Amino acid sequence: MYDKDDGLWSFSYPSPEQFLEPWQPRIYNSEAAELLIITYGNGVPMALRALKELEQIDGEQGRVLDLRWLKPLNVDAVALHAGQCKRILVLDEGRPDGGIGEAIVTALVERGLAGRPIRRITGKDCYIPLGDAAKLMLPDQAEVLATARQLMGV
Numbered sequence: 001m002y003d004k005d006d007g008l009w010s011f012s013y014p015s016p017e018q019f020l021e022p023w024q025p026r027i028y029n030s031e032a033a034e035l036l037i038i039t040y041g042n043g044v045p046m047a048l049r050a051l052k053e054l055e056q057i058d059g060e061q062g063r064v065l066d067l068r069w070l071k072p073l074n075v076d077a078v079a080l081h082a083g084q085c086k087r088i089l090v091l092d093e094g095r096p097d098g099g100i101g102e103a104i105v106t107a108l109v110e111r112g113l114a115g116r117p118i119r120r121i122t123g124k125d126c127y128i129p130l131g132d133a134a135k136l137m138l139p140d141q142a143e144v145l146a147t148a149r150q151l152m153g154v
Contacts, residue, residue, distance in 0.1 A: 022069065023068075023069050024068070024074065024077065025065050025074060025081075026065075026066040027064070027081065028064040029061060029062065029063045030063060031063075032085070033063070033084055033085050034060060034085065034087060035060070035061075035063065035085060035086070035148060035151060035152060036063045036064075036065060036082055036084075036087070036089070037050075037089045037090075037091055037144070038078060038081075038082070038088065038091070038104055039064065039066065039067070039092070040066060040070060040092075040100070041093065043091040043139070044064060046139070046140070046144055047062075047091055047144060050145040051064065051148070053145050054145060054149065054152070057149075057154075058152065058154040060154060063084075063085060065077070065081050067100075073100070073103055073107070075111070078104060079108065082113050083113060085116075087116060087152065088117070088118045088119070089120075089121065089147055089151060090105060090119070090120040090121070091139060091144060092121070092139075093123050093139060094123055095122060095124075095125050096120075096122045096125050097125065102120075105118060119151055121139045121143055121144060121147055122139065123138045124136075
């Protein structure tokens with residue numbers, strides 16, 4: 001009934017002075033310009049761990065854009081940060097078709113940012129099983145790191 005890792009999802013709420021405006025993304029490592037990972041939800045800590053590993057292994061840094069809101073999608077913020085980075089990785093736990101990842105890539109193309117390398121990682125196109133089997137269908141840190149390294153050419 002209980003898993004030893006059940007408590008890993010718990011966290012403290014941010015203090016009032018850390019409040020972010022609604023519909024505004026949160027940016028991690030805003031000075032990095034080589035790679036931008038656009039994600040949300042569970043993808044944020046996964047992307048941050050993968051980038052930490054990328055820096056340890058290859059000395060490369062990346063920026064993470066945490067969307068925080070999916071509807072309305074803040075296309076202006078996505079385009080602003082994508083325009084400041086050389087490579088873009090969209091990390092979406094949803095399915096490959098009809099998900100937020102597709103909307104992000106479409107927004108990048110429509111804003112004229114398709115001239116840079118863009119990759120997308122999504123969940124598998126299937127029903128998500130329960131329990132540990134769900135992990136087989138969702139993106140993981142190793143996939144994020146491998147795709148980031150491929151984009152960076154390392």
